[in-house]
Amino acid sequence: MTAAAQPSGLPGLATAPGRPWPLGASFDGEGVNFALFSAHAEKVELCLFAPDGRREALRLPLTERDGDIWHLKVNGLLPGQLYGYRVHGPYQPEQGHRFNPNKLLIDPYARKLEGRLRWSDAVMGYRVGSARADLSFDGRDSAFAVPKSVVVGHNFNWGPDAPPERALTETLIYEAHVKGLTALHPGVEDGLRGTFLGLASDPILEHLTRLGVTAVELLPVQAFLDDRFLVNRGLSNYWGYQTVGFFAPDPRYLAKGALWEFAAMVRRFHAAGIEVILDVVYNHTGESDELGPTLSFRGIDNRSYYRLTEGGRRYANMTGTGNTLDLSHPMVLRMVMDSLRYWVEVMHVDGFRFDLASTLGREEDAFDEQGAFFDAIRQDPVLTRVKLIAEPWDLGPGGYRLGGFPHPFLEWNDKFRDDVRRFWRGEGGMTGDLARRLLGSAERFDHHSRAATSSVNFVTAHDGFTLLDLVSHARKHNEANGEDNRDGHDDNHSDNMGLEGPTTDAGILAARALRRRNLLATLFLSQGTPMLLGGDEIGNGQGGNNNAYAQDNPIGWIDWDRPDETMLAFVARISELRRSLPVLRQKGFLHGRIREADGLRDVVWRLPDGREPGPQDWHSPAMSCLCVEIRMDADRPDAGESPVFAVFNAGEAVPLALPPVPESWSLVLDTTRPEAGPEPAAPGLEAPARSVLVFVPAPPGETG
Known part of the structure; x- marks a missing residue:
């Protein structure tokens, strides 16, 4: 249909040059x-x-161009209008150009899709x-198979909504899938x-x-x-x-097909004092490599x-x-920045976790923290x-950058995950590594005025075993993914506690439950920003699948049928304990410095018998019990908070001397x-085998 043709189903339209922004x-x-x-x-056609x-009703050329921005104003159009683009230009893959006007293209800035x-060879720019x-070169029209961009108007009534603006020292992150x-x-x-509305329902908020x-x-x-090979x-x-689509919520999470559903979810979370952080993927798109589909960016430029x-x-x-x-291209960077600001200013989200964030910091090929x-x-x-929050790695050369991101970024700390798992699995020589993780991994983050909260501590995340599977499987079981169990990490530092997979053995079940409590207690007692994987608190498992990226089914969903109420109560308790003890969630790093307020050090490491460990102890494979006395950071002028004494015993029961x-x-x-x-604290105290203990000064009048 030519631009001059007048389609049925559309009002009388008049065009004007429009403007290149937004x-x-x-x-x-x-x-x-x-x-x-x-x-x-x-040439660009709307x-x-x-x-x-299903029917392309009208095609209009964008005749105005300011620099590299093509634009057109269409009067009479209303929100709800479906649209896409066809972009003409050279098809010269050897020079990086893959224009094909037969392919309908999604607007990179579309607010809704x-x-x-619909997977078809027609969405490929080349002949399969x-x-x-x-x-x-493929000449077939792909419009029937491609999602349509939608014109939207923003009229959501936010009312008195305000971001909770939680301090990082008060933050507990819960990673979840809608x-x-x-x-x-x-x-x-x-x-x-x-859906978003289900996520913000009363049972979930409670x-x-x-x-x-x-x-x-x-x-x-x-x-x-959804990748073609998965479909x-x-x-x-x-x-x-x-x-x-970096501006559009995925339609599958909209129960009623409306953008206000996302906004309503955010508003309900805010009313409950909970922030919303989005995991965002600005390092790549779904168009894959040169054999992938032409859906948007590839066909536009x-x-x-x-x-x-x-x-x-x-x-x-x-x-x-x-x-x-x-x-490194200014317009691609602009798109990312515009997207981030859109989700904050229009959709009121409170933060972002950047997938494979090292890629975002690459100039030419190398990572540059000043990029x-x-x-x-x-x-x-x-x-x-x-x-x-940065995921501080990618797969390129020099891509592992833990601790290398500038303020104000926080970073996922996989060293915390691995070292804590290894300590509780009983590996020798891990107490020094555990000590570093308990104090916020200062060797990684204590530079350029970064805070201890820069370390996002986690034991489990979506990528890997759940907590239950971590203590139930010595190896991964990803057969359902259809890749002959080749996908997913092999080095999980996991332990089945004597039997692979589910069991009714009471002794094994008790040992697994204790291991889970120890892992979570270590997480909540560590300096940094804790992150809990959704479902771990109720004993959710994935049958040993440590890469459930393709499992939109009960394998990947949280099983609420038989929640572990004892574990749920325990997690709520240690969360409240962390909130009640400011010394466990400090901004400054602890280095054993003398405090002016009382002449005491802000952190003191101890052996179970009360002595301070020497170099031979720190390097001893036999050292399996680590004790620590924590006070407020020596740089704090108001060092009046009560201390905490914590014991992490991965070995057998041992007599314990309190400081x-x-x-x-x-x-x-x-x-x-x-x-x-x-x-x-009773006389003759001992640290039980494989336990975490926490002591605080007794209230006045209470004696041991």
């Missing part, structure tokens, strides 16, 4: 302004679709099966399970509040696709790390959006997914006030007796 589709009450970046295009999304990708592979957390919850309405959660970190919710296996991209190699034909693959976005992305973040008055204090000590936590309340 990018995307913007409704102003009279019509819609469309603006699209492409530096190498020769395609308007009938309400069912309608429909799901051709001897020339991606150098061939569907996984709600799909099997009996208290969530059937029609709302697996559960999180009981745990003391202050922030939910959601696995990707920006629009993503062919009857699986899906459950985790969502294949983004195709491949050479600008992606890092290319071999003159432009191949894609740099620092992410393991086939492509890498080129954030453009970090500079852009640090100068931005909107983004510097929200929580920013002297003006008061007597009170035992407030013993992981071998999870339901025991506070009690005076």
Whole structure:
């Protein structure tokens, strides 16, 4: 259909040049302004679709161009209009150009998408099966198979909504999947399970509040696709790390198909004092490598959006997914920054966790903590006030950067995960490593005025074993993923406690429960920002699958049928204990310095007999019990908070000598007796085998 044709089903339309900002589709009450970046295009066409999304009703050329921004104003259009783009230009893969106007393209700035990708060879820019592979050209129209972009108007009534703005020293992160957390919850309405509205329902909020959660970190919710190879296996991209729309929530999480559902979820979380953090994937897109589909960025301006190699034909693959976005390009960086600000300013989210964040800091090929992305973040008055968390690695050369990100970034600390697992598994020589993790991994983070809260501590996360599987399986069991158990990590530092998988053996079950309590107690007693994997608190397992990225089914969903109420109560208790003891969640690092207030050191390490360990102790494989006396940071002028004495015993029972204090000590936590309340520290005390103990000064009048 030509631009001059007048379709049925659309009102009388008049066009105007419009303006090059803002990018995307913007409704102003009279019509819609469309603006699209492409530096190498020769022609751009706007395609308007009938309400069912099946018929292309009108095609309009974007005749105005300011620099590399193509734009057009269409008067008479309203929110709800479905649209896409066709972009003309050279098809020269060897030079990095893959324009193909036969392929309908998603607007990178689309605020909403309608429909799901229907896999077909027609979405490929090249002829599948051709001897020339991606150098061939496919002339089929892909519009029938591609999600449509949707014009939106933002009129959600936020009312008195305000971000909780939780201090990092008060933060407990709960990592969760929108569907996984709600799909099997009996208290969530059937029609709302697996959606934003279900996530913000009363039963979920009550559960999180009981745990003391202050922030939910959601696995990707920006629009993503299901990989073709997964669909062919009857699986899906459950985790969502294949983004195709950085401004649009994925339609599968919208119960009623409306954007207000996401906003309503955020508002309900805020009312409960809980922040919303999004796991975002700006390191790559779902278009994969040169044999992937042409859905958006590739067809709009491949050479600008992606890092290319071999003159432009191949894609740099620092992410393991086939492509890498080129954030060194100013317009790609602008898209990422615009996306982040959109989710904060319009959708009111409180922070982001950046997947494979080392990629975002690459200039040319090397990581640069002073790179453009970090500079852009640090100068931005909107983004510097929200929580920013880096996954500090990627698959490229020099990609492991733990501790190398600039303020104000926090970082996922995999050293914490591995060292804590290894200590409690009983490996020798781990007490020195445990000590470093308990104090916020200062050797990694104590530089450039970074805080101890920079370390996001976790024992489990979505990627890997759940806590129950960690103590139930010595090896992974990923057969359901269809890759012959080759996928997923092999080095998990896990332990089946004597029998692989489920068991009814009471002794093994008791040992597994104790190990889980010890792991979680170590997490909550450590300096840094703790993160709990959703479901660990009720004993959720995945049958030993440590890579459930494709399991949108009971394997990947949290099982609420038989929750471990004892573990749930324990997690709520240690969470409350952490909140009540400020010395466990400090901003400053502890280095054993003398405090002016009382002449005492801010941290003192001890052996069970009360002595301070020497170098021979720290390096001894036989040292399996570590004790620590913690006070407020020596740099704090108000060093008046009560100390804490904690014991981490991965070995057999051992007599315990408590350090002297003006008061007597009170035992407030013993992981071998999870339901025991506070009690005076008795004479002849010992640290039980494989236990965590916590002591605080006894209240006045209480004696041991």
